Amino acid sequence: MNPPEFHYPPASDQRSRLVEEHLPLVNFLVERMVTQVPASMTRDDLASAAMMGLLDAANRFDPTRGILFKTFAEHRMRGAMLDEARRTDWFSRSLRDKQTRLTRTLEQLEQQLGRGAEEHEIAAALDLDLDSYRDLLTEVSHLGCVSLHQTIDEYEEGRTFIDNLADPQAVTPLEHIERRELTRELAEHLERLTEKERLVISLYYYEELTQKEIAEVLSLTEGRVSQLHSQALHKLKARMSSTIKRRR
Template identity: 40%
Template sequence: MVDQSRSRLSHQELWLSWKEAGDPDARKSLIEHYLPLVEYVSSRMAATLPKNVTKDDLASHGVMGLIDAIEKFDYRRGLQFETYASWRIRGAIIDGLRQGDWVPRSVREKAKKMEDAYGVLEQQHLRSATDEEVCAYLNITEKEFQQMLQEVAVAAVCSLEDPIREEESETRLSLLIDDKALNPESKVHETFLKETLTQGIGRLTEKERTVVSLFYYEDLSLSEIAEVMSLSPSRISQLHSKAILRLRGALAKQKDHLLQNR
């Protein structure tokens, strides 16, 4: 428990005490103050994951992300800590899930097949591929397609958090975070990625764009989005999965293009 004199310190004073003087009590106060962020992020992520992944598991990883955020945050830049910490917490949770190998290899393989299908078809037609076209490309029935969507839904929540390239730690969503002093090569790479994402989002169906916007930009859970759109949670999950698979397919094609033109 934080003592009364410590609790009366402003956030700025706590950051100053921790960062400039290395006061461990100030660090503890900051961790305790921002713990609700861990609860918030872990609750949102738990709603999209299998039932065998508990919120407590997510929160334990998230706390490590919060501590890492407090260690690395530069309060002098004037950025909002809550935004920075939320990404760190989410990243720590996803790292923990990856280490636990919570997504079966067969599910990842199915997701990759669907991702490739969307990438090829939408490059050919320069528009959003229909379910029927994807089924024909994969040589599966519509029922099998719907089942695959349900299975890969558990992996889709982490898709945009995956590294842009396997040998790097930078993620697609990290492009939304303010970075300092990007070198020219990184700037060009970032521009290509943003253009590709913009084009990919433009090819999503209206419902898919709505789900992506509400989930990633309005911070609604899938169950909350289901209420807003008057659809079932399973239908929202499918729309989210298809949107992410389309975007991953577009990014994969862009990556191939960049490699070929090096």
């Protein structure tokens, strides 16, 4: 028997079915996010926010956009968890300033070098020793907003890295061309990461391993995996921001 056809806006029974079938996403996303937020935000806090995101996704899901509900729901749930983190005021201005400084320094440094920057070069550009730089990576990684679900830069409203890795139905031929070009460029930027950075990104986003599991696979500490993850995504953010600015 064929599954029932979903319409927009979804009917009450359709919303209930979507929520019920995707409840396992709550615990899955909580386990992935819990290492990215301070201990003051509990698993219960994250789960409650994720559940609200799932309900919101079920209410807003439009199958005509050509996006899987799982993809749409994950985006909404992550956003809800980040909103809750910001609401509880641990997303401090000082950390945001540090993250902005890191991204801008990376962008300027790689433009000067014409290649990917090494750790010691980034540390020097920030006037930090290597240990202090790694401590900074660990600190900003706890912002939770450093992920492929983050917007590409401050000028792009709503467009995220993961949007350019997914394949939603294009609305117009121009949008299709622009999305395809951004996808190609993002793939090139991924290739320019170091081997360990690429492994961390691949295992985290494509194999869906936790940072603890990645640490075991790569024989690294969980803290070092967090640093590599943070550094890789700041590099991607800086490079994609440069790409978008050149197009204006």
